[in-house]
Amino acid sequence: MNSAQSLVSVKSLYRRYGTLEAVRGVSFELRLGEVLGLLGPNGAGKTTTLQMLCGVLAPSAGQILIDGEDHISAATRTKRKIGYLPEQPPLYHELSVDEFLRFCARLRRVDRASVEPAVEHAKLRCGLTGVGKRLIGNLSKGFQQRVGIAQSIVHSPAVVVLDEPTVGLDPIQIREIRDLIRELGNDHAVILSTHVLPEVQAVCDRVQILHEGRVVLDEVLESVQTSGDTLRVGLRRPPAIAALEGLSQVESVECLDQGCFRIRHRPGADMAETLAQRAVAEDWGLFELAPEQGGLEEIFFSLTFGEKSDGRSRSPAATPDGGTK
Numbered sequence: 059m060n061s062a063q064s065l066v067s068v069k070s071l072y073r074r075y076g077t078l079e080a081v082r083g084v085s086f087e088l089r090l091g092e093v094l095g096l097l098g099p100n101g102a103g104k105t106t107t108l109q110m111l112c113g114v115l116a117p118s119a120g121q122i123l124i125d126g127e128d129h130i131s132a133a134t135r136t137k138r139k140i141g142y143l144p145e146q147p148p149l150y151h152e153l154s155v156d157e158f159l160r161f162c163a164r165l166r167r168v169d170r171a172s173v174e175p176a177v178e179h180a181k182l183r184c185g186l187t188g189v190g191k192r193l194i195g196n197l198s199k200g201f202q203q204r205v206g207i208a209q210s211i212v213h214s215p216a217v218v219v220l221d222e223p224t225v226g227l228d229p230i231q232i233r234e235i236r237d238l239i240r241e242l243g244n245d246h247a248v249i250l251s252t253h254v255l256p257e258v259q260a261v262c263d264r265v266q267i268l269h270e271g272r273v274v275l276d277e278v279l280e281s282v283q284t285s286g287d288t289l290r291v292g293l294r295r296p297p298a299i300a301a302l303e304g305l306s307q308v309e310s311v312e313c314l315d316q317g318c319f320r321i322r323h324r325p326g327a328d329m330a331e332t333l334a335q336r337a338v339a340e341d342w343g344l345f346e347l348a349p350e351q352g353g354l355e356e357i358f359f360s361l362t363f364g365e366k367s368d369g370r371s372r373s374p375a376a377t378p379d380g381g382t383k
Contacts, residue, residue, distance in 0.1 A: 064089055064123070065139075065216050065247040066111070071120035073106050080106045082271040084120075090216070093243040095258030095279070096251040098268035099362050104251045105145065107268070108221055111249070112142040125216055138167060141215035141246075145222040147206030151195030155186055155205055158194060159212055166213035176212050184208040184238060200231030207238060211246070218246045224257060236260050255354055265354065267361055274361045279354075288356075289321045289329055290314070294343025305332060318346065 066088035073081040081103045088094050098104050109115040111122060113133055122129035124136035150158055159177040168176050181187050184204045189197060194205055203223060210218055220239065224232045239261045242248050250262060258265050258279065267275040294317055296302075302311045302319060307329055312320040323329040330347055337344035 065125050066249075067121075067123040067126075068107075068111065069121045069123075071107065071110060071122065072118045073103075073110060073115060074118040080271055081110070081117075084268070084271070084273050086266055086273065086276060088217070088247045088249065090247050091243065091245075092264060093239065093248040093250060093262045095262035095265045096249060096268065097253065097255070097258055097265060097358060099253060101270075102268040102362070103271040104253075104268055105221060106271075108142075108219055108249070108251055112140055112219055113137050114142075138213065139216045141210035141213065141218045143206045143210045143218075143220045143223055145225065147202060148209070149194050149202060149205060152193065154191055154193055155181070155197075155208075156190040158205065159208055162209040163212045168213050176214070179214075180208040180212040183211065183241070185234070198231075200227055200234065203227065203231070203235055204238070207235075207242075211242065216247060217249070218242055219249045219251075221251045222253075223250070224252075224254070255358060259354060267358060269362045275357065287323055287325050288349070289323065289333065290346060290348050291319045291321055291333060292344070292346030293317050293319070293337065294345055296342060297340065305329075305336065307332070 064087040066086075068084060068086050071081055071084040072079060084103070084107055086094070096104050096107070106115065110117045111129075113129065113136075116130070124139050127136050129136045150161075153161070156177060159180060160173055163173045163176050164170075178187075181190060184207050186201070186204055186208055189201060194202060197205070207220070207223065210220070223239065224235050227235065236257070239248065239250060243261070243263070250257065252258060262279050265275065265277060265279050266273055291302075296317050296319070299311050299313065299319075302308065302321060307324045308321055309324060310322045312322075314320055321329065321333070330349070334344065334347060336342075337347075
């Protein structure tokens with residue numbers, strides 16, 4: 059495995075069900091040590107994308123390369139490099155943790171002499187060393203999720219795919235699973251699919267947002283969180299909106315409360331000074347002028363609920379014909 063190249067390369071991926079395109083032209087790259095957060099509302103195409111990536115569904119068009127090999131023609135080899143935790147963990151509640159992980163190791167073609175060391179290593183990484191003899195059905199929801207993650211890494215895959223790994227957990231369990239995901243990111247390429255924004259902010263290096271089957275954002279998380287190209291402006295004697303929209307570098311103006319506006323401007327523009335000078339010259343009665351942190355939440359709602367894109371889209375606007383999860 060060459061860590062310098064992409065472990066996962068997805069190019070123009072499509073999945074069609076009759077006339078419905080559930081996934082439309084999805085592309086991304088993922089390298090060793092990266093944690094990619096795959097975000098989107100219900101029906102955005104997240105799970106369908108992951109199922110194609112893990113070999114559960116065949117793509118209608120496009121290409122998936124795993125560590126440089128085609129995921130269709132070399133499926134026997136490429137599937138061994140992927141660990142997958144679906145939204146509903148595939149657990150056998152009547153088995154003990156040790157029995158289940160041994161079974162999963164054999165399914166993943168771990169050679170017989172290496173099964174026990176592989177199981178012990180997976181338990182150690184997932185905090186399961188004290189519960190190996192217990193039945194899975196008698197474990198808490200949080201520990202069952204840990205077992206689900208353990209089965210996804212027992213064969214030491216290059217790529218780990220986690221679909222909604224904290225659903226149904228309490229706050230303490232959520233924090234523990236997030237810590238585990240961060241730790242996995244040190245040794246694997248990790249894809250985390252979720253609709254929970256704090257989940258991505260807590261553990262991911264990069265974020266990708268899907269909407270109606272298309273990628274509408276693909277950026278490093280730090281740049282998303284620090285973006286701030288919006289101002290909140292309060293004016294006692296505001297002009298017509300057209301006057302504000304006509305200011306240089308202004309992209310959009312939104313009315314808020316009485317006399318208050320949200321003004322989105324082009325990145326890098328010094329709008330605060332421009333607005334202050336204009337407000338004084340025109341006697342608009344300026345009483346508030348403050349930057350608003352764009353952040354992931356605002357961008358997510360802007361891109362997935364029909365508001366104007368802020369220019370981060372990496373694909374053409376989606377057409378409104380519904381999606382699938």
